[in-house]
Amino acid sequence: MAIKKSELYSSLWKSCDELRGGMDASQYKDYVLGLVFLRYALDGGRWDRLAARAASDDIGALLRDTTRRG
Numbered sequence: 286m287a288i289k290k291s292e293l294y295s296s297l298w299k300s301c302d303e304l305r306g307g308m309d310a311s312q313y314k315d316y317v318l319g320l321v322f323l324r325y326a327l328d329g330g331r332w333d334r335l336a337a338r339a340a341s342d343d344i345g346a347l348l349r350d351t352t353r354r355g
Contacts, residue, residue, distance in 0.1 A: 326348060334347070335347065335348065
């Protein structure tokens with residue numbers, strides 16, 4: 286049986302609410318924004334270069350430059 290998109294979204298929303306538990310929404314957004322940033326970095330990152338320079342002082346600049354070139 287196929288599931289409707291609206292049913293899937295509703296189920297996902299309920300799951301997120303359960304995972305969030307008693308956490309205030311203002312705290313929850315901090316986690317979500319971190320995940321959005323991670324997704325942004327994953328879309329354009331060159332992980333072999335990033336891993337090699339992970340302890341470097343200029344890792345932020347490297348992340349920024351890597352994601353721009355995509």
